[in-house]
Amino acid sequence: MSTLTRARRTLAAAALLAAALPAVDAHAQPLDRSRRPTPPPAAPFRLPAVEMRRLSNGIPVAVIQNHQLPVVSVRAVIDAGPLLEPAEKAGLAQLVNTMLSEGTTTRSADQLAEAFADLGNQVTPQGFTTITRNLDRSLELMGDLLMHPAFPEAALTRTKANTVAQLRRLREQPSFLADHLFNSVLFGAAHPYARVASEQTVGGITRGDLVAYHSDWFRPQNVKLVVVGDVTPDAAVRSVERVFGAWAAGGKTARYDVPAPRPAAATTIYLLDRPNSPQSTVLVGQAGPSRDTPDYYALETMNTVFGGLSGSRLNGNLREKHAFTYGAFAGLQWRRVPQVSTIRGQSDVVAAKTDSAIAEWIGELRGIRGEQPVTPAELDFAKTNRTAGLPLRFETVTQVAQEVANLLASAVPVDFWNGYAQNIGRLTGPELSAVATKYLDPQQSVIVVVGDRRVIEPGLRALNLPVQVVDENGSPVAG
Amino acid sequence: MTRTARLAHRALLAASLLYAGAAQAQPGGRSSPAIDVPTLPLVRYTLPNGMTALLSEDHSAPVAAVTVWYHVGSKNEKPGRTGFAHLFEHMMFEGSQNVQTGEHRRLIQSLGGTFNGSTNEDRTNYYETVPSNQLETAIWMEADRMATLLTRVNQERLDAEREIVKNERRLRVDNQPFGVADEATSAALFPSTHPYSWPVIGSMADLSAASLDDVKDFFRTYYSPNNATISISGDIDIDRTKAMLDRWFGPIPRGPAIERPRVPATTLAAEKRLVLEDSRARLPQIQISWPTVGNDSPDRFALDALSSVLTLDRTSRLRKVLVYDRQLATNVFAFNNTSENAGYFQVFVAPRPNASLTEIENVIDSVLAAVKTEPLSQAEVQRVKNYAAVSTVTGLQSRIARAEQLASGMVFDGDPLSYRSDLQRAQGVTPADVQRVARRYLGAGRVVLSMVPAGKLDQVSKPTLPFTNVTPAAPAAPATPARGTN
Numbered sequence: 001m002s003t004l005t006r007a008r009r010t011l012a013a014a015a016l017l018a019a020a021l022p023a024v025d026a027h028a029q030p031l032d033r034s035r036r037p038t039p040p041p042a043a044p045f046r047l048p049a050v051e052m053r054r055l056s057n058g059i060p061v062a063v064i065q066n067h068q069l070p071v072v073s074v075r076a077v078i079d080a081g082p083l084l085e086p087a088e089k090a091g092l093a094q095l096v097n098t099m100l101s102e103g104t105t106t107r108s109a110d111q112l113a114e115a116f117a118d119l120g121n122q123v124t125p126q127g128f129t130t131i132t133r134n135l136d137r138s139l140e141l142m143g144d145l146l147m148h149p150a151f152p153e154a155a156l157t158r159t160k161a162n163t164v165a166q167l168r169r170l171r172e173q174p175s176f177l178a179d180h181l182f183n184s185v186l187f188g189a190a191h192p193y194a195r196v197a198s199e200q201t202v203g204g205i206t207r208g209d210l211v212a213y214h215s216d217w218f219r220p221q222n223v224k225l226v227v228v229g230d231v232t233p234d235a236a237v238r239s240v241e242r243v244f245g246a247w248a249a250g251g252k253t254a255r256y257d258v259p260a261p262r263p264a265a266a267t268t269i270y271l272l273d274r275p276n277s278p279q280s281t282v283l284v285g286q287a288g289p290s291r292d293t294p295d296y297y298a299l300e301t302m303n304t305v306f307g308g309l310s311g312s313r314l315n316g317n318l319r320e321k322h323a324f325t326y327g328a329f330a331g332l333q334w335r336r337v338p339q340v341s342t343i344r345g346q347s348d349v350v351a352a353k354t355d356s357a358i359a360e361w362i363g364e365l366r367g368i369r370g371e372q373p374v375t376p377a378e379l380d381f382a383k384t385n386r387t388a389g390l391p392l393r394f395e396t397v398t399q400v401a402q403e404v405a406n407l408l409a410s411a412v413p414v415d416f417w418n419g420y421a422q423n424i425g426r427l428t429g430p431e432l433s434a435v436a437t438k439y440l441d442p443q444q445s446v447i448v449v450v451g452d453r454r455v456i457e458p459g460l461r462a463l464n465l466p467v468q469v470v471d472e473n474g475s476p477v478a479g
Numbered sequence: 480m481t482r483t484a485r486l487a488h489r490a491l492l493a494a495s496l497l498y499a500g501a502a503q504a505q506p507g508g509r510s511s512p513a514i515d516v517p518t519l520p521l522v523r524y525t526l527p528n529g530m531t532a533l534l535s536e537d538h539s540a541p542v543a544a545v546t547v548w549y550h551v552g553s554k555n556e557k558p559g560r561t562g563f564a565h566l567f568e569h570m571m572f573e574g575s576q577n578v579q580t581g582e583h584r585r586l587i588q589s590l591g592g593t594f595n596g597s598t599n600e601d602r603t604n605y606y607e608t609v610p611s612n613q614l615e616t617a618i619w620m621e622a623d624r625m626a627t628l629l630t631r632v633n634q635e636r637l638d639a640e641r642e643i644v645k646n647e648r649r650l651r652v653d654n655q656p657f658g659v660a661d662e663a664t665s666a667a668l669f670p671s672t673h674p675y676s677w678p679v680i681g682s683m684a685d686l687s688a689a690s691l692d693d694v695k696d697f698f699r700t701y702y703s704p705n706n707a708t709i710s711i712s713g714d715i716d717i718d719r720t721k722a723m724l725d726r727w728f729g730p731i732p733r734g735p736a737i738e739r740p741r742v743p744a745t746t747l748a749a750e751k752r753l754v755l756e757d758s759r760a761r762l763p764q765i766q767i768s769w770p771t772v773g774n775d776s777p778d779r780f781a782l783d784a785l786s787s788v789l790t791l792d793r794t795s796r797l798r799k800v801l802v803y804d805r806q807l808a809t810n811v812f813a814f815n816n817t818s819e820n821a822g823y824f825q826v827f828v829a830p831r832p833n834a835s836l837t838e839i840e841n842v843i844d845s846v847l848a849a850v851k852t853e854p855l856s857q858a859e860v861q862r863v864k865n866y867a868a869v870s871t872v873t874g875l876q877s878r879i880a881r882a883e884q885l886a887s888g889m890v891f892d893g894d895p896l897s898y899r900s901d902l903q904r905a906q907g908v909t910p911a912d913v914q915r916v917a918r919r920y921l922g923a924g925r926v927v928l929s930m931v932p933a934g935k936l937d938q939v940s941k942p943t944l945p946f947t948n949v950t951p952a953a954p955a956a957p958a959t960p961a962r963g964t965n
Contacts, residue, residue, distance in 0.1 A: 389591030
């Protein structure tokens, strides 16, 4: 160590002397700050190489080497989400997930806590990030959580009671209320995307439900694994095989029979009264295409112009120009192929300007559809942000693991990023306008407002759009 | 430097980053060997105008991160101008002589970069992560606002940012159930003249009062190179980066010496009991806070360990009793908040429906009494230590995290690499240390805040004891100056 330190100091001192010379020259004449550095073109970026392997029982494993730190990150992508639970057992998938950490057939929950403390890292059923030397032991614990849960009755009773409390606290949050209301009115209250756990559905869930759900879905055919970091593919697969190669076959293969969204209706404002709210939480959106649409790149890039970034139009209008809000953003919520997506924006706006903000928002939707065509500068901004920004997206081991897990969860090929820059690079302005016209329709949007009805309703009524006052689940409220 | 020398230099840096185990964590569990914590490569120097530069070279990803720290925060604010340091931070994104109004964010984002800024009680930072070949644009932009901000600030944009910040306050505080809890607590923990008694976000009235002259004064007083530290981490060349800093920051003149406010750590003579009602809440909450110490006190390490002994995981004392054994709470957190000059220790409880806050407060007191009077085990004090070591390593993954770590160490500890010595000091905490700080700091002088749905005063903890109701009079206005986050 001391040698390294001394060598570094010496080199640093030499560098200081070398740098002093041009600095003197710079002082000879006043610096012209208006002559900004010319940004060089984006440097070629080598995407992380994904190595796809398979365990003896068929579980696919994506491995990406990255040795920048002695760190590894593991993800399990499991098709066992809430879409698979019966409507009358809403909350079951989440309860199963929580209960996976409440003890296994060979380790009590306290023993698991001891094991995590020995390592110095938590392990969840979804994965972990830790130092390289903890990889095998963490994998073993993760496998135990996923494959051998005990689902103790006492822990279930406690977890259910805590879940009920949490459901009440969530309804204190305007963002939760707005999100649930949006899905309820866009898809219909009975649609799986609008389903949320209630005190009744959680109350009716039994240990038998958990055991059956786990037995059905937590099976090799529904599992994909991701290992990223300071490990070779061979070593990674050996380690993963030791744990997950033993996962027994059986159960069912996850399939999603999600009803199609109902036909788009004329734009309506759905107002949920939340008295004493100084801001209104506003969502504007509609259903979109599936993740495998050929319009994917144009849609995402159009959204970068429209609302994806703080430098996009929506934030420029609602925050920068009008100061109605601290921020306004729009984005695409993709679901696993072949399900539909949602295209929507969100902003918390000062109560007195709720109607003005919605009017501006609708104006921006009209604009991106063609009234204000995407300029060459905007097109260039959006494209370079997406392509030149790739190194930032894959900077760390944890980020790479999450990116690859997201691809697997959406059923998108893992070589997706290889063609990304080219697919973005060839987009034109008219193509962006075309997808905006196709998918963003201010005449057929859902507008959700959670705010103080007393303050905001008169302004909303003056917008010349239908206003429907609703309850938390989207059902109309009289008066 | 010759090419050969530079390559050798890089090789040394890479070696030191990956393998040098300068701060070795002792095992927190039963049998783990010590964990090697990387030592970030570092070149540290001061420009002639007083600006500190920290350069950390690592070529493992083609990314560079820049952060500029100004050693000024809400504690430097004048009475009647709470929230000003943060409002000023917003003005720094409004453009400067060569950056048009609104251009800042689009410029960085068009390079594929990300950026932001943040303000707390003690410092304000501005940061960018960019593809490494775009480093100079980030440096140029940071220098342009340090050198020329006042050529562009104007009343219209100040008024706009003022409204944006008010909306930030509504979002984070006023529209959140019990959102003013921390403000109310800080106002009670610290004397009203103490700068940690008011919120970083400020009060609506004070934000309304901020003037263009305030902006100019604040900039001239605090935004000088001698009050700034620039920290750059990632895929950089040391010589070229130094030349960029010399070129763009070198000509900025040194500013006046900074007069720093006297901000002592505080104590409370007696308990203060507060009640906060909120019509938007459906369940009560309770938090108890004690004044503790600032960053300069070594006791902060034992206080951190105490918080872990209480609530780190399901075996920790307070979590075990409240969540698992008695099942009075869905969750409980204890933490020790250390600012530069003072701090506080807090226990926060989210109760089960129908659980009594009185009973919860009694459980907290009995658990704390046991910590103070009965021996703690070595194991319960040590279990957090492995977590600290591992998370120090995994926390060094991103370039911006490294740059921030180095800047923080420089500004608050005078040592950019203080994360290593901090970890060593945390590893050295003993059960006796934990007991000692529990006795010393978690005494009778504290703030007990009961938070209940509006009108449910029967749910207040120990409702027969005298209390102060700190519920804001109007829904959007804060009742008391206290503090929040940026």
